Amino acid sequence: MAKQNMEVRRVAGSLGADVFGVDLSQDVGNQVYDDIHQAFLDHQVLFIRDQNLTPPQQADFARRFGPLNEYPFVKGLENAPEIIEIVKEPDETINFGGVWHSDTTYLDDPPLGTVLYALEVPPAGGDTMYANMYDAYDALSDGMKRMLSSLVGISSAALRRSGGRAKGIGKDSTMTPLNMDKAEAIMAEHPVVRTHPETGRKALYVNSAHTVSFKGMTEAESKPLIEFLCTHATRPEFTCRFKWEVGTLAIWDNRCVQHFAINDYHGERRRMHRATITGDRPH
Ligand code: SIN
Numbered sequence: 001m002a003k004q005n006m007e008v009r010r011v012a013g014s015l016g017a018d019v020f021g022v023d024l025s026q027d028v029g030n031q032v033y034d035d036i037h038q039a040f041l042d043h044q045v046l047f048i049r050d051q052n053l054t055p056p057q058q059a060d061f062a063r064r065f066g067p068l069n070e071y072p073f074v075k076g077l078e079n080a081p082e083i084i085e086i087v088k089e090p091d092e093t094i095n096f097g098g099v100w101h102s103d104t105t106y107l108d109d110p111p112l113g114t115v116l117y118a119l120e121v122p123p124a125g126g127d128t129m130y131a132n133m134y135d136a137y138d139a140l141s142d143g144m145k146r147m148l149s150s151l152v153g154i155s156s157a158a159l160r161r162s163g164g165r166a167k168g169i170g171k172d173s174t175m176t177p178l179n180m181d182k183a184e185a186i187m188a189e190h191p192v193v194r195t196h197p198e199t200g201r202k203a204l205y206v207n208s209a210h211t212v213s214f215k216g217m218t219e220a221e222s223k224p225l226i227e228f229l230c231t232h233a234t235r236p237e238f239t240c241r242f243k244w245e246v247g248t249l250a251i252w253d254n255r256c257v258q259h260f261a262i263n264d265y266h267g268e269r270r271r272m273h274r275a276t277i278t279g280d281r282p283h
Pocket of ligand 1: 086096097098114116127128259260261262272274
C-alpha cells in the first residue's frame, strides 16, 4: 500500500475541491479512503489530479464507495463492463450529458455517485459544471419548501435531451447505443426534496433532463414549477466549473449535485471513462 499525502483545496464558494497527493493506481488503504470519502461528503465533487488509471483500476476505486451499476443506454468496455467510454469526435456535434442533470434519476435506485476520468481533452473547452442542490434547497422560501415537501417528481428516460439517449440519436455517434427502444418504459418516482442518507441534509432533486412531471399533476401543470426549480437550482452562486486535464478523475455525489457537460469544442476530440456507483432509493 502506497504512502499518500492528500491535500484538499476548495475551488469555489458553494462546492468542489481539488485533491492532490493521492495515487489511485495503488491500493488505497482504509485511512486514505476514509479521508477521500469525508472530503466527498464535505465538498460534493472532488477533482483528483494526476492519475494514471486502467479501466479496472478506476472501477476498483469506484467500488470502494459501493457496488457499480451499468448505464442502461451505452455498452460498457470489454475489460470493465461497468465503465462506459464517453467520446465526442471532431466531426460530431452532440455531446453526452450536455444539459443540467443528476444521473439516471429515472431509475428506482439512482446512482449515489459518478466517477469520471479524463483520457483526452480539447485544448480549450469541454469543461463540466456542477451545482450544489443543498444550497439550492436552502435558498428557497419557507413557503416553497412547505409546498415541495409533499411533492413527488416523475423522471423518465424518454426525454431525448441528455446522456446516451441524445448521443444515440446522433447519426455518427461513436458510442455503442443499447436499449434505445426501452427508454419510454423506464420511469421512477422520487421525492422532490430528498434527505441525503449520509449527511442528513435536504437537497433539491428535480432536473431538466429527466423530470417530466409531478405525481398527480399533468405535464402542462408541472412544467412551470419544474422550470422555476431547474433555473433556481443552477444559479451561478451554487455552481463551480471544472477545466479538465488528462489524468484528472472526478467523483461527484448525485444525491446532492447536478452537472452539465459544456458542448463548446466542436472540431476537437474529448474522451472520458465513466463509472456509476449504485445508490439507494431517495427518501
Ligand atoms: C455525464 O453527464 O456524466 C458526462 C459529464 C462530462 O462528460 O463532463
